[in-house]
Amino acid sequence: MAAHVLAHEVADLCLGKPPLKSLSVSATIGEALASLKSCEENCISVWDCDDDDDHFKNVDGNCVCVGKICMVDIICFLCKKENVNSPSLALKSPVTDLLPKDSLLVKHVQPSTSLLEAIDLILQGAQNLVVPIETRFSGSSRRKLLQKSASTKSCTIHNGREFCWLTQEDVIRYFLSSIGFFSPLPTASIDALGIISKEFLSIGYHSSASSATEAISRSLVDQTSVAIVDEDGVLIGEISPFTLACCGETVAAAITTLTAGELLAYIDCGGPPDDIVRVVKERLKERNLEGMLEEFEIDPSDISSNSSLSDEEFPSPTSSRSSFGRYSKSSSYSARMVRRAEAIVCYPGSSLVAVMVQTIAHRVNYVWVIEEDCSVVGIVTFANMLEVFKDQLESMMLGHFD
Template identity: 50%
Template sequence: MAISFFATEISDLCLGKPPLRSLPTTATVAEAVTSLKQSGEAYVTIWSNNDCICVGKICMVDVIVYLCKEDNLLSPLEAVRANVLDVVSKVNGQIRHLESNSSLLEAIDCILEGAQNLIIPIYTNSIKNQQFCWLTQEDVVRYLLNSIGIFSPLPTYTIEALDIIEKSTLTVNYNDPAITTLPLISCSLLDQTSIGVLNKDNRLIGEISPFTLACCDETVAAAIATLSAGDLMAYIDYSGPSDDLVNLVKTRLHERNLTGMLDLMDEFYNPLSSPSSSCCSSDEESGPTRNGCVGRFYPGRRFEAIVCHPWNSLIAVMVQMIALRVSYAWVVQQDYTLVGIVTYAEILKQFRSIAGARNNSLI
């Protein structure tokens, strides 16, 4: 039964998926930022109109890391006039085009080969107006979870017994300068994981997550350049940075003569500025935050790391990750000593191994 399930056409996973919001390769970084804010989506895709091929994607994390470069901190407004392709990840295979009649097994194989998103055509009556949607790791895991019974007893095994806890993790100390996390932020975005913030006893006290940063605005680059890792966690907290932290960032920017970034900060944290000029829209519930602006509230932005334990079952961890809209969960002991991390990729490997094992048994 599981073999026939893996033969499911991925068009079944695309039902109700909205068409992708896209930008041409000629767009600027500023246009990408505007598109992200207007859509409330985590990513916007970049397309080659001549070939009708998605050449990349961009999120606010890409923009923040880009603005954290020394030259761009000096002149952020000039930096965002650059071509969007200067910011888009150059890693091959992150995005894969698949036909709508491709199988679920093919989709899983693409993900395990490194694809973060799968581009699927949405067929319409007009060839000229061809549209596309995309599938993520979460979409595939959610689909598996809806038919979890056919994979019994796998879902009942603990994540420790399945040996899917990755011991190699991205971590920083609470007091480390946030700027030292830049390479880790880029790596966590690529791996769709997170950066654990630890105390001196190797206990997890929080995280700096690309999922959280993607819900922030570009001024977070100033916070990364001036704060510690611990203060950065508070700065990107779901309720927004405190006035004290904002003032601390501004003071340190002034001390470093980063007037361009100061101007950008003033634009966002001026109580008299309009909400639309400083905050993002979203399909999720919105509400007032500090400085009188309207912020986005959805599971991507939070102040606590998502944790599980080695003795938790696979299905319990899957449900937790799906419910909280994350692609990973930190694995800790009872006292929050860090053990490792569980990712969607490792979970998908377990289901893929079932397909491989049953195929071999038929030979």
């Protein structure tokens, strides 16, 4: 059974994946922002093709992908103290300022790379594996296709090749489609499997959202989220990189001025309420952040001296919970924790396969684990799940050889 699962190569999991959207390592953050807005992808790959720099060359001496940029990278960069006064100047900074200095989140692999090798790379910290796209087009047809793609200036084409990337989600989807081979592992609880991470990022409901900027950046690297909890440790909501990425760069103004609880209302998927937008405008003006007002096209003249909301007008942790009640184990896996923020939750006794289905269905890389009183136990991530499958595969292989 292990041989059947491991017979697949990276190329098999990349079938049908679109070519990467690319950006030069010499681009500015403003250019990265424009590229993200012009494409449908959540992130864009950054490539280095400097003939004089061998540090980034792959084994073939070609250009290489040195990282990826998403909207959350830009938002967190704009929220830095040195950038809030002049976001327009910050956007002129090189895109390399957004790339992690201590880790490489992307890794080049060949289409023939084994599934187990790919899992090892992911568990070592790679979020995305860059894979050359294999095609069955003839030489002339392929050249025409590449010329057409190149004319759009959106696809990554180097030395006549296009690239896509493999993510943690792709591997989890594959395991879910082959879940029968791992029986009885899928029915075991996440608690019994020991994959609940007890250490997680969190912030108090009444804390300033700006104090969570570093945690948001960390959650983006770890592909998790930042829990918003009350004084009793009850999960009220979350500041999710996946949600922030849908808000655009202007959410930096909200993070700079609002509390964590207020930010939950602001990042509502239906758009921020007008009253909270007015609060953001007024607070920016009070703090003399005129540059942020102008850059994000927030007209200071729209601000009324009576536009601020009192604390009573924002939903409190208690009122938010009481509006929806406590959650029983028979409730929906997608539990709406507050009126304007949704967190995907499970329980320690939830099965591995149930949690896998949750992550895939909601397109997130993690699930919060809570008790019946909604207090946070921990978090389960794709990486936690992959560790289990890797151990199982290795055990199956040993059993086969024995």
